[in-house]
Each structure stands twice: as structure tokens, then as C-alpha cells.
Amino acid sequence: MLNKRFVPIYWALFTWAIWGTYMAYADTWYLFQENWFMSVTMALGSFIAGATSEGGGAVAFPVMVLVFDISPSIARDFSLMIQSVGMVAASMTIVMLRIPIVWRGVVLPSLGGVCGVIFGIEVMQPMMPPQLVKLFFTSLWLSFGCVLFWTNRHADRQVVRDIGPATNSDIIRLLAVGFIGGTVSGITGSGLDLITFSLLVLFYRTCESVATPTSVVLMAINSVCAFLWMEGFGSGVAEVAWDYWLVCIPIVVIGAPIGAWFIRNKSRKFIVRILYASIVFQYIGALIILPMDMKLVLFSGSVMIAGLLCFWTAIHFGNRRLKRVRVG
DSSP states (O other): OOOGGGHHHHHHHHHHHHHHHHHHHHTOTTHHHHHHHHHHHHHHHHHHHHHSSSOTHHHHHHIIIIISOOOHHHHHHHHHHHHHHHHHHHHHHHHHTTOOOOTHHHHHHHHHHHHHHHHIIIIIHHHSOHHHHHHHHHHHHHHHHHHHHHHTTSTTOOOBSOOOSOOHHHHHHHHHHHHHHHHHHHHHSOOHHHHHHHIIIIISOBOHHHHHHHHHHHHHHHHHHHHHHHHHTSSOOOHHHHHHHHHHHHHHHHHHHHHHHHTTTOOHHHHHHHHHHHHHHHHHHHHHHSOOOHHHHHHHHHHHHHHHHHHHHHHHHHHHHHHHHHHO
């Protein structure tokens, strides 16, 4: 009988076999020579995807649009495509290693996230200019990072490992957050994971070491649904996105599970430090690379203020909920 702990390895070998057969049949090995920079990018991106609440798109999207000046729509498509491979592999690792996750934080946001990602792909992303998409991504995450840092200023902050039975309000809240996060994913290729993570941590007081693998499984489901929608019902993805995808598949199917395995026994403080570093790096990179003008400065500031208000609101109502739970 197969050892469940080795299922991610079996999955990686199976993926390599299918991928290698196609590459040999189509004679597309030359893609590595043209697109090696994406392979290097996703070596780090896939590890971050498995180890934090940010998907691989959180690394791929800013690097592609800020460093290599690739269209945000192509970067979004690639992010969703590659997460459907890497984060699925990471999710298998999480489940097989029995790493604790909040299943209510997966199922309900997934339902809202499917509708949200379609709305983001078909409606919102085409309406936003490329520079605003780039800055929106980094500014929103910076506001979350600031609030999370403030929340964790006390080492003895009370946390839980599950959100408990879902009330009607919880169901509506998780579905709504799933839709909002899915919409952001439809714009930037990532977002449902981090926004749901923020709700679990700030409102429900879930431990980061539990909320992180929960967000990984959630984003894996959302990425697969988005990929199927784009190819089955949407306008399809750009040919160059397929080229990027092919040179990254053999890397992410290993990198993401390693990330999930790496943080399985790490403290929540260690996990959030990785998250802080990633968020700050992305924002500083955006400021350096983007030609900032007054319009972009105001837009970034507005997104940050709106994000701070939303995340602070989550903390406020989370405190009220915690008091009701204690009284009950």
C-alpha cells in the first residue's frame, strides 16, 4: 500500500512524466532559452506560495509587470495557470501531512471566490489601466501588512485554531469575502488567499500557522476554477502565457510542496515575518520601477487608506465577537 506521505512525490513524478512527454513530442525545449527568467522567478515564487498566505502569483505578478514589463492581463493569466499546478501540489502535501486547516475557511470562500474570479476576469480587469493594476496590488497588501504588524505587537495575543460552528452571519461573511477576494484574483492573479487569510486572522483570531495552509488550499481551488473558466468559457489565455507555464511546471510542482513542508512546524511569528518581508519587498520594488506621478501617488494612498479602514474594521468587529464568545 502506498505511503500517503509520499503522495506529493508521486504527483510530482506523474506531472514530470506528462510534461516531459509533451515537451519532447512538441519539441519545445527551446522555450527555456527564451523564458529562463520565469523559471528562476517561480523557483522562489513557488516556495512562497506553499509557505505563506500569498500565492505564487503574489511573486510572479509584480515581477512580470514591474521588472519585465509584461502586460498585467498576461501576468494574471500565467499566475492563475501556474498556481493551478504548484498550489495543488502544495495542497496535497498539506492534506497528506495532516497539517491543520480551517475547512469552513475553504469551502465557503471557495463558493464566493468562483463567482468573484469570473467577475474580476471578465469585468474588472479590462476596466483598469495597467499602472493602476500594478499599484493596486502592492498598496493593498502593504496596508494589510501594517495592520497585521500592529495586531501582533503583543506576543501573547490570543489566537484560536478553528472558527467554531458557522452561524448565518458567518456564512454570509465568508461568502462575501470569498467574492471580494476572487475579484482581486481575477484582476491580479492572486488575492483570495490573502484576503481570506486577513479575515481569519484579524476577525476570527485564527492562528497564522493554521490560516496559512488554509489559504493555500483555498487559492489552489480558485486557481483551477479560474483556469478552466478562461479556457473553457472565456476568451482563452495568451500564447505567451502558455510558454511561460511550460518552463515553470517542473519547478513549481516541487517548490510549492517544499514550502508547505518547510512551515508545517514553524511558529506563527516566523510565518508572519516571511509575509512582512514579501509585502515590503513588493511595495518598494513598485515604487522604484514605476514612474510615479501625483495621480499614482494619490491612487496608492487611497488604496492604502481604504485597506487600512477595512482591516481595522475587521479587528474591531473581531474584538466584539470575541467578547460575545467569552460571555457565551
